[in-house]
Amino acid sequence: MIIKRIYMENLFSHRKTEISFDRGLTAIVGPNGAGKSSIIEAIFLALFDSGSQMSHEILRTGRSKRGIVRIGANGALIILEFEVGGKLYRVRREYDADGGSLLHTLSEVIGDSERVLARGVSDVTKYISKILGAEDPRIFTSTIFSRQDMLSQILEMPPSERKSKILSLLGLKDLEEARDLARETANKAERILGELSSYEANLKRLREALVKDREERQRLASVLEAEVRKVSELETRRDEIASRLGVLERILEISREIETLERAERDVKDLENEIREVDTRLGLLKSVGLDLEAVRKLSTAYRSSYECIKREEQLRKKIKFYEESIDRIRLEIYSESIRRDLEDLGIDPGLHPDGILAKLEGLIDVMARRLGEIRGLLDMYRKLYEIKPEGNKCPFCGRDLDLDTLSHISEKHKLEIDRLEDEEKRVRSSIEKAKAARSRIETGLRELKNHLEKLEESLRELEEVEKCANNGREICVSLANKLRNIGYQRSLDAECQELLEGIEGEVRRLIERREVLEKRLRDARSLYDSSKLDSLRREIEEIIKSNQWLRENTSYSALKASLERERDKIQGEIEALRTRIGVIRGNIEMLDKSIREREQEIASIEEKIRKKPSIENALKILRVLEKKILGGEGLIAQMLTQMVIKALEEEVNRSLETFSREFTVEIESDFNINIKTGSRGTLSINSLSGGERTMLAIAFRIALAKILLGRLPSIMILDEPTQNLDVENKSRLFDMIKEIAGSLDQVIVVTHDEEIIEKADKIIRVAIENGVSRVYT
Numbered sequence: 175m176i177i178k179r180i181y182m183e184n185l186f187s188h189r190k191t192e193i194s195f196d197r198g199l200t201a202i203v204g205p206n207g208a209g210k211s212s213i214i215e216a217i218f219l220a221l222f223d224s225g226s227q228m229s230h231e232i233l234r235t236g237r238s239k240r241g242i243v244r245i246g247a248n249g250a251l252i253i254l255e256f257e258v259g260g261k262l263y264r265v266r267r268e269y270d271a272d273g274g275s276l277l278h279t280l281s282e283v284i285g286d287s288e289r290v291l292a293r294g295v296s297d298v299t300k301y302i303s304k305i306l307g308a309e310d311p312r313i314f315t316s317t318i319f320s321r322q323d324m325l326s327q328i329l330e331m332p333p334s335e336r337k338s339k340i341l342s343l344l345g346l347k348d349l350e351e352a353r354d355l356a357r358e359t360a361n362k363a364e365r366i367l368g369e370l371s372s373y374e375a376n377l378k379r380l381r382e383a384l385v386k387d388r389e390e391r392q393r394l395a396s397v398l399e400a401e402v403r404k405v406s407e408l409e410t411r412r413d414e415i416a417s418r419l420g421v422l423e424r425i426l427e428i429s430r431e432i433e434t435l436e437r438a439e440r441d442v443k444d445l446e447n448e449i450r451e452v453d454t455r456l457g458l459l460k461s462v463g464l465d466l467e468a469v470r471k472l473s474t475a476y477r478s479s480y481e482c483i484k485r486e487e488q489l490r491k492k493i494k495f496y497e498e499s500i501d502r503i504r505l506e507i508y509s510e511s512i513r514r515d516l517e518d519l520g521i522d523p524g525l526h527p528d529g530i531l532a533k534l535e536g537l538i539d540v541m542a543r544r545l546g547e548i549r550g551l552l553d554m555y556r557k558l559y560e561i562k563p564e565g566n567k568c569p570f571c572g573r574d575l576d577l578d579t580l581s582h583i584s585e586k587h588k589l590e591i592d593r594l595e596d597e598e599k600r601v602r603s604s605i606e607k608a609k610a611a612r613s614r615i616e617t618g619l620r621e622l623k624n625h626l627e628k629l630e631e632s633l634r635e636l637e638e639v640e641k642c643a644n645n646g647r648e649i650c651v652s653l654a655n656k657l658r659n660i661g662y663q664r665s666l667d668a669e670c671q672e673l674l675e676g677i678e679g680e681v682r683r684l685i686e687r688r689e690v691l692e693k694r695l696r697d698a699r700s701l702y703d704s705s706k707l708d709s710l711r712r713e714i715e716e717i718i719k720s721n722q723w724l725r726e727n728t729s730y731s732a733l734k735a736s737l738e739r740e741r742d743k744i745q746g747e748i749e750a751l752r753t754r755i756g757v758i759r760g761n762i763e764m765l766d767k768s769i770r771e772r773e774q775e776i777a778s779i780e781e782k783i784r785k786k787p788s789i790e791n792a793l794k795i796l797r798v799l800e801k802k803i804l805g806g807e808g809l810i811a812q813m814l815t816q817m818v819i820k821a822l823e824e825e826v827n828r829s830l831e832t833f834s835r836e837f838t839v840e841i842e843s844d845f846n847i848n849i850k851t852g853s854r855g856t857l858s859i860n861s862l863s864g865g866e867r868t869m870l871a872i873a874f875r876i877a878l879a880k881i882l883l884g885r886l887p888s889i890m891i892l893d894e895p896t897q898n899l900d901v902e903n904k905s906r907l908f909d910m911i912k913e914i915a916g917s918l919d920q921v922i923v924v925t926h927d928e929e930i931i932e933k934a935d936k937i938i939r940v941a942i943e944n945g946v947s948r949v950y951t
Contacts, residue, residue, distance in 0.1 A: 175258050179194045181251070184249065199912060203927075213949075217254060221265070223267055223299055249271055266280075316328060333842075333846040360800055380776050384769060387768050387769050394762055398754060398758050405748055409744075419738065425724070426730055432711065434701065435703060477671065500625050500629065516611060537604075653677075819841045819845070821877075821881050827839060829872075836852070837862075838850045865904075868903070872895070886918070894926070908929055
């Protein structure tokens, strides 16, 4: 990857800044606060903007992009061009005044044209990560791209955090997901085994039920004989019951009248309470201005605005269609075939379409005149060729000529005719090509003008419709607030029209309910008669005195029902006994059917249970994968950790050897880093000087990049790598950076130290003037 160019507009302290980058070591130099680091942040933001998921490794403001736009500006723009694998890409990101995302595109630049590859914040970032060969942007910000104060971050982490970060970059999450999948599958297998256990219990129950069915079938055969003896005993009891039922009928009739009068008394009280509750609810709705008339007015107003909301959606779809059509037409006007035809005709395809049409018109006119001249000459030479000489005399001047001269003149005319016919074909072909190109461009321009007019018309209409639609939205917000204020219990997430209709329906139902309750209250009051109630109670007392058997019973309905059931039962048994044999036979047939079904069900369960051993074996394997092989602490993760430690240690020490450092590193299994020296033995990182720590951080980042990307990186960006270093260590660090630049395609360093100037291949100076960053190359 090579950074080629960046353009920043209203970004941080930059108003309009454009910088071109070359291969080799580029130094961005200037005093603190001049806006140097803003250039690096702009590069990171253009490559790795992930919307709300931004990290401090990419942008100083982290997730919030509010501070990236220059104060007082309406928005910001970044255009970054970079090269990967011989292809040039251009990413464009636009932001509003608050740092919110507007237009984001990624294109491949092919000559003077662009081919759009992705649109939208996340899609552009994903496509760039794919081009760079790593889907996680943290791979780059943790290795070859370093923001200010983050160069040594990975060295300063506790070993546990360092281990977690490196393994997460290597895709440890995939092992966790695989373990979760194994656990989920094992749990499913356990559920199946549980179901099989329930099948086993069910199998036992079915077998027991089968035995009982067979025993029941045998029992029914002996029941029939005993039933005949019951008939005479039952008839005597039936007649005794009939006389008592007559007395109970009168008592119950009186009790029903008493119950009706008492119910009417209760109904009056209940209806009065219910009317008060309805009045309370209607009053609550009315207190926030939601009486029936007000709700109907709101519904009418919202229905009018609702049409505007629908029209607004339709207009936005039309506008999108026209904009896409305009882009398509413009691409068609400048299509490759038209460009080739124009180049064949000697016309620059980069001219404005009107200029191209003018050129085509002039060319067609010139070629048409030339075609007329050619046809005139052809006509003349054909006539000359057809003239036959008389004897040896020239047919034009009459002089005597020899045969060779006459033959030469005739042959010359024939050659000129052939040449003119060839030229006529070429000119006619060029005219047709020019006319075809003119027709296609004119058609495209007419269609483009038509779509532009329709787009403008739709935009004007959208502006008017939005005002109407906003009125409807205000109605919805006001309605929701009113309903919350009165503790409305129904969901407020429904469509506004649906909510209005629901409120209107509720108010209407409450009003209708009150009218119904008023009518019922009048009816209940008309049924209540206290004097009649006293008379009926006295009559019941007289009946009980004359029938001693009633005094032991408190529930006449239950007694009557009991006697009726007994009477009906007796009558039913008498009638049933005559057909009992048929019923018993039917029961036997049902038992036979039940026996067959249970036998089939038992066979089916036994077939399922036979699969249990294979499922148990699979469960054991899945649990081994879950607990020992997969996951962050599993065997695979442990092997991966050892491999990474070994590779990282080798690559870091190789880089330290390249930089002529007199120490090496040893990385322990918990990712603790030890410093190995010949004379002083094993030391901690804290024993290194500031310069040595910075050099080790760079070596660590290069090594980690090679492991994560599978190759030596082509670029490195360092923001203020000399912070907290003395003069000697700064010089040594710049020497090392120069060495790195010799092995990488591009190194970009941001620094306020002037010592780097003599080592850099290109110097970019940044200064702050009247609060605006200025760039000088």
